[in-house]
Amino acid sequence: MRLPIRAVTPESRSAEIIGWVHEVRDLGGLAFLLIRDRTGIIQVTIPKKKVPAEVVETVRDVSRESVVRVRGEVKAIDKAPGGREIVPEELEIISIADSPLPLDVAEKVPAEMDTRIDSRFLDVRKPRVRAIFCIRSAVTCAATAFLHSRGYINIATPKIVAAATEGGTDLFPIAYFEKEAFMNQSPQLYKQMMMAAGFEKVFELGPIFRAEEHNTVRHLNEATSLDVEASFADHNDVMDLLEDLIIHVYDYVAKTCGEHLEVLEIDLEVPEKPFPRIPYTEAIEIANAILEEKLAFGDDLSPAAERAIGSEIGRHYFVVDWPTDIRPYYAMPYPDRPEFCKAFDLMHPRMELSSGAQRVHDHDLLVEQIRAKGLAPEAFEFYLKAFRYGMPPHAGWGLGIERLVMTMLDLGNIREAVLFPRDRHRLTP
């Protein structure tokens, strides 16, 4: 019976384990193998005169990162890592690894991001890298459980869509039989239509595709978005929800991912409520007080401005009350001052994490705003139709999962937070 390596303790008498050969140290009459599985690393000690001859033969043949099965006696030894080691009676190579390896899993020599992604399956064998993805799993798990607990239902919307009708970002065109189609940039229109369906509270965790030719450590062409939409809610309600969700996720990771955080040497601080809500006009002033290059009203926050404000605030915060002109047509203008709208961005001091708004639920106003953006309402008919038969007021947001993980774990590159990143140049693996 195979035991997880962690389950082998100094009290164990014997054990059988299967794992990867992390390192081989052959001292002559004595050899050490470090065997790794996803639960940890154990030392296998081979006194060559005391173990079967076949075992000694196999130690000669085995290469680093091969998969091996070891069965033997467990000895409690203080000088062994974890206070125990296995002296093998059987050693079997289950799958030999070619040599040399494309990168060093034992991390004696670093590898560049590009080299790592080329051999991502090997890269992920590093405990540090695995820890990131275990935490990412905890993040999405905690976020969806949280939304379920608040009465949200999980929906799935199409990733292949008919036309580039939302304007703005570039979409990836694809061939859809005899029709032109695109990869969806966001579930925005569909989750709003589900408000007309009467679901009231929905969320979706799924991929979004953006054909922007940027080349930065914080952009991906395929990303994962957590999207939420709620009826009978305004922008403040969904900001409260987002704030609670972020705190819940941090708290869950802090409580359940201790060992992974330890591997990453991160002392995770759970953010506290409430996150400051800074009006756009104030945010501009804060940035202008610090930056050489001044921002004007109506400018989007540049990366430099985001960092400047971030260093000033020093924690998660919202930028609220944006100029209507620089937000999408579906953002609800304030009735008493329509040049501003009920839109917001959730910011981490390093970058934007989420953006959202109370939406326009009035059909005619929506048509007017679509026109004001220079777009054709006819192209939105499938969407506008949902606003003609009883559309409740609603609000929502979209949150970038990779950015959430990246900022939580202080990763230098967003590619660290995706198994197989899609960026300007990379399509494989």
Add this chain to the structure above:
RNA sequence: GCCCAGGUAGUGUAGUGGCCUAUCAUGACGGCCUGUCACGCCGUCGACACGGAUUCGAAUUCCGUCCUGGGCGCCA
């Protein structure tokens, strides 16, 4: 799309016209080694992205191509 930087053994690097049949580390292979834990020691192997130009001489300068990293723009 614009701008900057870069491409040297499997991996990570040194090397700014001759001292380079190219440094160091890691690795692989062979040898010695019974308590390693980045094991140690000895030996061996393995690389200048591609094409052209300048030059007596190019990893090094120039041009082009391909590829990569990053910043900005853009990111409804």
